[in-house]
Amino acid sequence: MRGKKYIAFTLVILIFILGELNTWNDEYAQVESFRGASLNQELFHPLIAANVNETGAMTLSIDGSSYRNQGDGLYLDESLHVLAELSYIRDIFACSARGTDESKIVLKRNGTSYTFKVDATEYAVDGKIAEDGSTVLNTTPRYMNESYYLPLEDIAHLFSFGFSFDTQTYAVSLDSTLATASKLPTSYDLRDEDRVSEIKDQGSQSTCWAYAAVGALESSCLPEENLNFSADDVVSNNNYNRTAEDGGDYRVAASYFLSWNGPVTEGSETSESVGKHVQELHFYTEDDIDDIKWAVYKDGGVSTSIYVDVSTDTLTGSSYYNKSENAYCYRGNNSPNHDVVIIGWDDDYDKSNFANSVRGNGAFICQNSWGTDFGEDGVFYVSYYDTNIGKAAVSYVGVEDADNFDKIYQSDLCGQVGTFGYNRSYIDAANVYTAEEAETIEAVGFYALGENTSYKISVVPDYSNTKDLIQPVEVASGTVDNKGYYTIRLDQKLEVAAKHKFAIVIEIETPDCIRPMAIEYQADDLGTEVDLSDGCGYLSKNGMDWESVEENYDANLCLKAYTNKVK
Template sequence: MKNSLKKLLSLLLTSLLLTVLIPGSAWAEEEITEPGMASLNPAFVQYQEDVNAGTLNTSIIDGHGRGYIPPPLKRYEGMADTEITSAQTLPAAFDLRETGRITAVRSQGDYGSCWAFASLASLESYIKKDTTVDFSENNLMWNSGFDGSPDDGGNYSMATAYLARWSGPVNESSDPYDTPKKTGLSPVYHVQEVKSIPELPSAIKQALMDGGVLYTSMYSVPLDGEEYYNPDTFAFYYDGTEEPDHDVAIVGWDDNYSRDNFSKKPEADGAWIIRNSWGADWGDGGYFYMSYYDTYAGSNVTAFHNAEATDNYSAIYQYDPLGNISAMGYTDGDNTAWGANIFTATASDNLMAVSTYALTPGTSAEIKVYTDVNDGKPNSGTLRTTQTETFARGGYYTIDLDNPVGLVAGQKFAVVVKYRTPGTNDSVPVESRFENYSSAVTANPGESFTSNTGTGGWYDTSKKSLSNVCIKAFTQSRDTFANCLYRTHVQDQGWQNWQSNGGVSGTSGESLRLEGIEIKMDTRGYDLGIEYATHVQNQGWQELKSNGVMSGTEGQSLRLEAIKIQLTGADATQFDVYYRVHAQNVGWMDWASNGGEAGTAGFGYRLEAIEIQVLPKGSPAPGLTGQPFLENK
């Protein structure tokens, strides 16, 4: 009876200790917390109301279209910009027309396509530092993917989505303006970054000098009268409260442009030089001057200052073809939330980069990549790499991984991002469905998730406005096999030169013993290492060495008699390592693989040479594999 009581007390005590020491997540799944959705941009709400009521002012101005649509997510401008150069280093005037870094003025006609002209003007100007290009506004306005027709307008966010998903840009010659919709054209560049420039003159000026033309928004109705626009000096100053309705391009500035040039006098001198998309017969050859003190001077300034070759990556994984439309987050007040996408690899490629959006200046993104994840659990499986980036400005960014991740076709992998967004709890950028704007959005369960802890409790965003997290993944094809490098220390010769994948290291027919060996992997894009052990005269099997560390001896005149080699790292299962040795009195022996023994033991035979090959898993062996090792027992 006493023994039974002792056992019962022991069990109860053990149970109590386990309850205290084991975290709750080990007993039950972490509770899922539904994120909140960012408040809609008030200007977008008014726009939707006007569309539904049929009261939206879409009239053209003097035969020219407008076309700016406010996006659902209001741009956050509240933080200081750390990239700004001191104003003392900037000239009093600057004009891209004088540098040649600008393309010709064009006309949008009566289409609401100003946003396409302003966006592509910025991109063309950026590229013009190297070559002159002419991109198709027609392709952008017809293939934006958003609701409406080319008459209905757009914005910088829509242009960013089109470029980020690799729908464009395409050349004007492939899709000329004012022609019917064309689909299936390939982009001539990949755009991997679009920056939001803050409403600070010094930041705008520096961006103009560094990268070229900039997109911006304005209220344009007063351009049709002389209360705010002086047609003699082409000077414009609006100080009212109407919302923006038109997009144009900033091409320069003049700090000394006189306030007396304006019909309505601003408080001081200074103007931005603006290129319109109403043709060269309007304004000053298509240009005008906007006062620094205009209500919308510096509004929505965006730099499309990135263009990469289309072979930068071979494939893109994405669920957000319409880009950053809204945001999700949690009300815990720490401006932090996690977003994640689970993808399935379509090929055995290297994951080289990921992209996402920074919703506020100073956003940080802690990126983690997991492979072999479970459904609905992005942070399950194997953690392959971690990397943190901070963005001085809001915008769309691509982050090259310092340690690319090898993927296998059919493998599920997840990109998890911890967002810290100073100034807002709406931290996770998402694509969401809104009527009369993004009704083409679709979302499937099991693809995109948010969490307020990052350890579990993953909320499936398809349940909320059919949302997808704005994380893309970029892969590159693996053109070559993993490269194995090795060299041997040979009797009377010392260290030989490095050999690789199948090269012979050592000697044959010279009766010289191998005394030491170094082996390492030379790969980019794989988590792959190598370890090895040698059987040494009078010592037997040594402990495992790895990644270039010598196994064997040096200066002791001791022969190597056998070796075993195996791969390490998360990608080791994708490859086989084969090796064979040339042994005294035997010659070339058969191939061993993946940790098997090669050589002899108990005979006193020296190794004289070795070949090593690393091949994709399942590849045929380089030769016979029947007898790689002999042992005299």
């Protein structure tokens, strides 16, 4: 609604300006064409840019495929130049890009470091500014709304991407055909980038899973924000009712964050002190070594599970640990029982450093939660050939301020416990909610259970029965690359009246997956506390005939909705 009002207001201003232009006398009619063009740009471009930014009218495609909406990631300046927020830059160009002190942005790609200054066109390459003027941008980087932006066309040309921007449709297109491919460095350490959180000590409690999750989350916010979140609150307020003695895993931590229970700042453990909203997670396995490296490089620390064979906090008695080199490698068949944070890697880390014979060189650099007396000030090296390293690994990709949405609607407080499907790669699902007040449906959250998951999201703004699910209003579609949880901003935002029911409908397809829908149900392994009374979910084989997931399968759908109040 606000966008429509803004468009109307802008049109009134344009009509007024045109009227003023038509009152010019003959003297001004002789002004040269170039001056008229300049005047038009000065008058109209800021108005156009403001309208485009307000309504979110810009679209982005890469090699002909639509890039999924991520909120305020694109910005049009007063001269109609396109800027992109650093999360876009990292994802599109496969690089590390971080801002500091509200004044500087450091981008690293293929062994080269680029340093940009906010509101300045000149930049440095590996610390040097070219004397021939070649290190100059056409558009200045910006710091706005606590986020850093780089000029998209300049960065595209820097890495040989094709770039075009249609000023009529506000469509941005990138072409990577001739682009220089991005490669991982042979070694990388977040400690060198000021992107590791404080080393903490879990003591004698079984809470490593909470400390690892918090450590990875804090790392993902660095260096822009140096935050200190409470691992104790993850334990005491998780939706599984796990205690410090019970232990837990990445699923318990993920559900705590995704349900907006937290994170909260250390020392202020109340629901009102939730400082961030986690909106996107990526999941990995022990087979995804390179993907985990990319996640560390672009998004910060990655939590992972390993097996440790002693109960002491020093690994002194372990035959798999070389204390003199702080090197660890377990090659047995035991399941993971400890979580740490991967903060880097070294492909050339010598295999002779490990206590036992290892097939090859290479190690992940891992941050532990046993205090600074352990290892190398709390850090140790785990071989690539460790049986479990990379299992249940999680990266925190989308971490936003807690005012990003006014309300979350959900029935899956425990998050993904299991999966459901009809023995094929696609399924239709719908969750029905009742709006607490007049609201605009802004975004939808769901789990992608495999790579290259495609989705089509629709909304029924005034739901009465399952017949309404047959022809909902399509509001977003696309494909996500990685396994994980995603929040998709809607291309069309629909209003729902107070106390009225609305439905979120998703058609989802995951290649090579016969159960592509995430569900919450009563599982025994973690003592899941599932409340089926808060859900009203439906599943369908064909989008026409719907069955209740609560009544037929004793489960809730993992399909959330995010809204803002109508102002």
